[in-house]
Amino acid sequence: MLEVMRSNDPTQIAFASALMSGEGIEVFEMDVHMSVLEGSIGVLPRRLMVRREDAHLARAILRDNDLPVTE
Template identity: 70%
Template sequence: MKELLRTNDPTVIAFAVAILEGEGIGCFQMDVHMSVLEGSIGVLPRRLMVADRDLFQARAILRDVDLLPDDR
């Protein structure tokens, strides 16, 4: 699995998951329950992971909806 996206904004993760699942790309959210350790202040970023084989296509899809910068 490769990291596709890292953000402190849970709405960005939710939007990215919806877009990727709609395109048939499986993804996995990491660090979702870290708020227990940080006290729910949103300091620790969440990561969105995809399979190695889906990374190129997932990056292209998220770039098209302006969730990823062009250099990533």
């Protein structure tokens, strides 16, 4: 799996996940439960991971919607 997005904003993560799911791209969100360790202050970013073969399309979807992209 490859990382395609990293963000501290949960609304961006949810929006990006919905966009990719709508295109049939399976998305896995990492670091969701890290807030337990950090005290729920939102310092540690969450990462969106996709299969290697879906990474190019996923990044294009993120760029088209002005969301942050991890290269």
